[in-house]
Amino acid sequence: xxKLPSAARLARIRERFASEAGVSVADLAREFGVxxxxxxxxLSQLEGQxxxxxxxxxxxxxxxxxxxxxxxxxxxxxxxxxxxxAREARKLVKPGQRLILDNGTTxxxxxxxxxxxxxxxxxxxxxxxxxxxxxxxxxxxxxxxxVIRRGSPDLTGPVTEHCLELxxxxxxxxxxxxxxxxxxxxxxxxxLARVEKHMRRIAKRAVVLADHTKIGRTALACxxxxxxxxxxxxxxxxxxxALRRLSKLGVRTVTV
Amino acid sequence: xxKLPSAARLARIRERFASEAGVSVADLAREFGVxxxxxxxxLSQLEGQxxxxxxxxxxxxxxxxxxxxxxxxxxxxxxxxxxxxAREARKLVKPGQRLILDNGTTxxxxxxxxxxxxxxxxxxxxxxxxxxxxxxxxxxxxxxxxVIRRGSPDLTGPVTEHCLELxxxxxxxxxxxxxxxxxxxxxxxxxLARVEKHMRRIAKRAVVLADHTKIGRTALACxxxxxxxxxxxxxxxxxxxALRRLSKLGVRTVTV
DNA sequence: GTACAAATGTTAGAAATTGTTCGTTTAGTC
DNA sequence: GACTAAACGAACAATTTCTAACATTTGTAC
Numbered sequence: 001x002x003k004l005p006s007a008a009r010l011a012r013i014r015e016r017f018a019s020e021a022g023v024s025v026a027d028l029a030r031e032f033g034v035x036x037x038x039x040x041x042x043l044s045q046l047e048g049q050x051x052x053x054x055x056x057x058x059x060x061x062x063x064x065x066x067x068x069x070x071x072x073x074x075x076x077x078x079x080x081x082x083x084x085x086a087r088e089a090r091k092l093v094k095p096g097q098r099l100i101l102d103n104g105t106t107x108x109x110x111x112x113x114x115x116x117x118x119x120x121x122x123x124x125x126x127x128x129x130x131x132x133x134x135x136x137x138x139x140x141x142x143x144x145x146x147v148i149r150r151g152s153p154d155l156t157g158p159v160t161e162h163c164l165e166l167x168x169x170x171x172x173x174x175x176x177x178x179x180x181x182x183x184x185x186x187x188x189x190x191x192l193a194r195v196e197k198h199m200r201r202i203a204k205r206a207v208v209l210a211d212h213t214k215i216g217r218t219a220l221a222c223x224x225x226x227x228x229x230x231x232x233x234x235x236x237x238x239x240x241x242a243l244r245r246l247s248k249l250g251v252r253t254v255t256v
Numbered sequence: 257x258x259k260l261p262s263a264a265r266l267a268r269i270r271e272r273f274a275s276e277a278g279v280s281v282a283d284l285a286r287e288f289g290v291x292x293x294x295x296x297x298x299l300s301q302l303e304g305q306x307x308x309x310x311x312x313x314x315x316x317x318x319x320x321x322x323x324x325x326x327x328x329x330x331x332x333x334x335x336x337x338x339x340x341x342a343r344e345a346r347k348l349v350k351p352g353q354r355l356i357l358d359n360g361t362t363x364x365x366x367x368x369x370x371x372x373x374x375x376x377x378x379x380x381x382x383x384x385x386x387x388x389x390x391x392x393x394x395x396x397x398x399x400x401x402x403v404i405r406r407g408s409p410d411l412t413g414p415v416t417e418h419c420l421e422l423x424x425x426x427x428x429x430x431x432x433x434x435x436x437x438x439x440x441x442x443x444x445x446x447x448l449a450r451v452e453k454h455m456r457r458i459a460k461r462a463v464v465l466a467d468h469t470k471i472g473r474t475a476l477a478c479x480x481x482x483x484x485x486x487x488x489x490x491x492x493x494x495x496x497x498a499l500r501r502l503s504k505l506g507v508r509t510v511t512v
Numbered sequence: 513g514t515a516c517a518a519a520t521g522t523t524a525g526a527a528a529t530t531g532t533t534c535g536t537t538t539a540g541t542c
Numbered sequence: 543g544a545c546t547a548a549a550c551g552a553a554c555a556a557t558t559t560c561t562a563a564c565a566t567t568t569g570t571a572c
Contacts, residue, residue: 297530
């Protein structure tokens with residue numbers, strides 16, 4: 001086979017995707033008579049413009065699956081603890097309640113457990129939570145409006161706060177990026193911190209879900225004090241010393 | 257069988273579920289020419305994305321996956337015409353504009369074409385549109401709040417209407433379920449019809465995207481009159497007779 | 513031809529995927 | 543409940559693929 005100019009090769013690779021969902025580096029290299037390295041470079045370039053995603057061994061079309069609000073990577077971190085915390089939180093939910101589920105991977109785990117809920121209403125700014133509960137028969141999902149933060153599938157900003165004003169709820173389940181030993185709740189994003197404050201205002205009861213890595217950490221924005229919340233659920237790996245200090249601040253703490 | 261990159265194998269396993277409700281590890285291993293252990297790992301991964309549920313010897317489908325397939329089918333229907341219409345609509349968009357993109361598969365195709373937009377703001381009640389534009393660098397996505405309709409990934413209801421009040425826009429791009437020859441726009445869902453009316457009120461210009469199958473059809477709810485909109489974009493397959501009648505009603509009609 | 517830039521090839525070490533083995537769990541049967 | 547065969551998961555080994563750096567070739571303008 002005669003070698004083609006690079007642009008033509010790129011175009012032909014693109015055409016491949018019209019008929020096949022995935023291509024392999026080795027095949028393309030053989031087919032075009034170039035080295036695998038060149039194909040890899042081509043695919044990297046295409047990944048920027050086209051709807052393909054590079055993988056080990058080749059590339060696949062993306063956008064074929066809807067609602068891929070991609071939390072997968074972060075979701076793996078410390079997942080066992082998060083699931084245990086979510087199971088504990090699930091016990092607080094009774095049929096017929098109106099819940100608020102904040103952004104975050106731990107609340108997402110809780111969302112999974114609510115799929116079999118009865119007559120629940122879930123209000124959330126998280127696209128991942130919404131997508132998880134989309135087809136749950138006993139759950140009505142109300143998504144708050146707002147600006148989508150780049151790189152994170154959730155909603156924040158004035159619109160979100162404005163939407164929240166329209167509701168009231170029985171319980172708000174929130175994550176956090178850090179709980180200082182001074183009893184303050186921290187969040188890495190200022191806008192999220194504001195939204196969380198609003199949530200607590202309209203809910204009868206506030207529950208914070210935080211694995212032990214969050215305890216003793218601080219972050220940019222303070223979203224409130226521990227005394228603003230009713231229950232903190234964390235995991236056993238949290239240091240006893242830290243837990244003692246927190247419970248002195250008056251918050252009911254559950255460890256799982 | 258030629259080996260595909262691992263992600264392609266995952267995609268094909270997923271596709272299996274479109275036709276069959278369950279799969280077996282042994283079958284898949286034989287079919288793809290890999291070890292059973294690899295298939296188990298694949299299935300675990302898919303389960304983590306909550307598309308399926310693992311069982312002994314294989315895996316079965318969950319509800320969420322069904323929804324995704326259903327939407328995909330609708331998207332495929334008449335796709336060429338929809339893409340051509342979307343390309344025509346794309347030409348109306350200038351850098352810096354604020355757009356409203358309604359629900360629907362045709363507007364979703366338009367969203368794909370807006371990924372390279374410059375300094376655009378897209379306001380939408382459609383989770384699919386939001387998901388498509390999530391990572392587009394030149395596009396800010398504002399998702400409207402609202403209740404998620406079961407079986408369709410989009411938002412409607414009073415909250416959605418309330419959110420719309422907060423904005424104004426340059427152009428609203430809408431789909432429709434039917435355009436009667438009496439010059440009325442129809443929609444199969446009453447709540448969606450109301451939302452569409454609101455959209456037109458806050459946008460300077462209203463553009464309706466409808467492939468020829470929509471022309472001459474009616475549906476449950478009337479969302480307005482053709483005279484409320486500025487431009488109708490449809491495809492050549494629309495009957496000349498019908499187009500003549502519509503243009504008499506005063507709407508600028510573009511056929512592609 | 514020379515010079516320069518762009519594209520491609522090569523290599524080696526790092527990373528990811530896959531295969532294999534083996535002890536444990538599960539589902540079904542008696 | 544006990545037994546059995548199939549299926550499972552963890553750990554390790556083998557294989558494949560990736561990235562990055564540098565070397566080489568190709569293309570183009572002077």
